[in-house]
Amino acid sequence: xxxxxVMEIFGPTIQGEGMVIGQKTMFVRTAxxxxxxxxxxxxxxxxxxxxxxxxxxxxxxxxxxxxxxxAENFSHVTIxxxxxxxxxxxxxxxxLLKENGVAVAIETQxxxxxxxxxxxxxxTISPKPPSSKMNTNDQVLDNIIARLTAENRQDHISLKVVxxxxxxxxxxxxxANRYPEVPFFLQAGNDDITxxxxxxxxxxxxxxxxxxxxxxxxDKQLTNVRVLPQLHAFVWGNKRGV
Amino acid sequence: xxxxxVMEIFGPTIQGEGMVIGQKTMFVRTAxxxxxxxxxxxxxxxxxxxxxxxxxxxxxxxxxxxxxxxAENFSHVTIxxxxxxxxxxxxxxxxLLKENGVAVAIETQxxxxxxxxxxxxxxTISPKPPSSKMNTNDQVLDNIIARLTAENRQDHISLKVVxxxxxxxxxxxxxANRYPEVPFFLQAGNDDITxxxxxxxxxxxxxxxxxxxxxxxxDKQLTNVRVLPQLHAFVWGNKRGV
Ligand code: SF4
Ligand code: SF4
Numbered sequence: 455x456x457x458x459x460v461m462e463i464f465g466p467t468i469q470g471e472g473m474v475i476g477q478k479t480m481f482v483r484t485a486x487x488x489x490x491x492x493x494x495x496x497x498x499x500x501x502x503x504x505x506x507x508x509x510x511x512x513x514x515x516x517x518x519x520x521x522x523x524x525a526e527n528f529s530h531v532t533i534x535x536x537x538x539x540x541x542x543x544x545x546x547x548x549x550l551l552k553e554n555g556v557a558v559a560i561e562t563q564x565x566x567x568x569x570x571x572x573x574x575x576x577x578t579i580s581p582k583p584p585s586s587k588m589n590t591n592d593q594v595l596d597n598i599i600a601r602l603t604a605e606n607r608q609d610h611i612s613l614k615v616v617x618x619x620x621x622x623x624x625x626x627x628x629x630a631n632r633y634p635e636v637p638f639f640l641q642a643g644n645d646d647i648t649x650x651x652x653x654x655x656x657x658x659x660x661x662x663x664x665x666x667x668x669x670x671x672x673d674k675q676l677t678n679v680r681v682l683p684q685l686h687a688f689v690w691g692n693k694r695g696v
Numbered sequence: 697x698x699x700x701x702v703m704e705i706f707g708p709t710i711q712g713e714g715m716v717i718g719q720k721t722m723f724v725r726t727a728x729x730x731x732x733x734x735x736x737x738x739x740x741x742x743x744x745x746x747x748x749x750x751x752x753x754x755x756x757x758x759x760x761x762x763x764x765x766x767a768e769n770f771s772h773v774t775i776x777x778x779x780x781x782x783x784x785x786x787x788x789x790x791x792l793l794k795e796n797g798v799a800v801a802i803e804t805q806x807x808x809x810x811x812x813x814x815x816x817x818x819x820t821i822s823p824k825p826p827s828s829k830m831n832t833n834d835q836v837l838d839n840i841i842a843r844l845t846a847e848n849r850q851d852h853i854s855l856k857v858v859x860x861x862x863x864x865x866x867x868x869x870x871x872a873n874r875y876p877e878v879p880f881f882l883q884a885g886n887d888d889i890t891x892x893x894x895x896x897x898x899x900x901x902x903x904x905x906x907x908x909x910x911x912x913x914x915d916k917q918l919t920n921v922r923v924l925p926q927l928h929a930f931v932w933g934n935k936r937g938v
Contacts, residue, residue, distance in 0.1 A: 466913045468923055475717060476922035478912060529919040609851060664931050670720060671708045677771040680718035681710055689906050
């Protein structure tokens with residue numbers, strides 16, 4: 455039985471973004487990422503600053519912990535990171551959750567393939583835009599989307615691009631137009647991930663969201679799109695573990 | 697060619713609520729409702745206050761108007777009300793939109809059946825809670841859900857209940873548990889539909905949304921649920937036509 459590097463387990467709370475925004479869910483956050491986006495809002499999962507919090511856990515131990523936290527009060531689990539897509543052995547946890555009637559959501563930037571992508575109920579692939587300072591390997595991403603669509607997973611997947619500025623928006627458009635068969639989401643970026651002034655943060659995020667909405671409405675090359683903010687940041691600011 | 701009573705046509709803008717929250721869409725708002733919810737945020741569609749704005753339009757005229765407003769800049773149309781579910785002749789408009797590759801979303805409280813419900817890509821049925829002072833006919837609603845699920849429309853429909861208080865929450869739970877096979881959404885109610893103070897309104901709405909989220913997270917009888925606010929009210933306040 456192989457172990458999974460777990461950073462935190464919490465919930466139930468709502469999923470604040472993306473294809474199942476608002477969903478009541480538990481979170482299992484895994485440690486480790488192959489990227490280092492300049493604006494990463496969970497850098498503690500990979501930059502060493504919280505490495506003493508990482509606990510290697512088996513699928514059974516994670517299941518036990520979820521039930522200790524919220525017995526009979528969840529039917530959906532989100533595995534987030536870091537990049538959970540790095541962990542080949544997640545198949546066992548996903549299988550255990552699904553055996554127990556629990557739906558599974560996972561987000562990854564799409565830098566590598568895992569066979570268990572085909573088992574995930576809500577799989578978000580979020581390639582990173584120029585402002586992250588990361589480079590997407592187009593061939594790897596093409597391959598991932600091709601395998602998912604070949605297996606008819608369109609209703610279970612989405613592409614999501616976080617947008618901070620006009621360059622990011624152009625990048626997002628190129629992704630949307632490269633994979634027109636996949637539901638596409640734009641997400642307004644949070645460029646103030648340390649602010650403790652909740653009201654000021656909300657105002658700033660709303661302004662950013664309004665800009666992105668107007669930008670997307672004005673662009674004829676992007677019609678089938680959903681534009682969303684990060685709801686949890688409106689409600690809880692930059693607090694961790696909610 | 698029969699005509700449709702149209703109150704307003706606008707967009708593209710985002711869908712601010714429900715199953716396709718964030719979707720870039722055009723709006724066609726029809727006049728007339730068989731209910732009179734005390735907190736209705738579009739009472740002007742049925743209370744006579746804007747009756748001189750109602751224009752009887754054919755499906756072809758609506759299609760033309762949509763293209764005048766936003767040629768080549770939309771692939772999704774939301775038909776809202778009032779209660780569009782009252783209009784038997786919407787089938788023609790829905791057909792025309794779909795022939796042109798445009799997806800269609802409609803919201804109705806579920807007080808009557810229309811055969812064209814089976815053609816709608818995103819159909820929201822939103823029975824009204826006690827605070828509305830309306831009474832749901834359970835048999836009619838049972839029938840609607842039964843016909844939709846018999847035709848395998850589960851991926852194209854959702855139930856949504858607006859919640860203002862604890863009584864509404866209990867009602868919402870009863871709906872979720874009566875139709876477990878249908879995706880279920882809770883929506884935080886806006887009890888200040890006249891405020892022009894945008895920042896104050898946003899603060900109030902966020903508080904209401906936080907309450908509803910916490911309420912839903914605490915309840916073991918409601919696990920598979922999505923809890924959402926009205927995004928457009930955060931961004932544009934109570935303004936009409938955006
Ligand atoms: S891919 Fe995600 S977790 Fe990794 S650095 Fe970028 S934002 Fe952070
Ligand atoms: S059913 Fe909808 S449109 Fe009709 S009165 Fe109620 S809230 Fe208003």
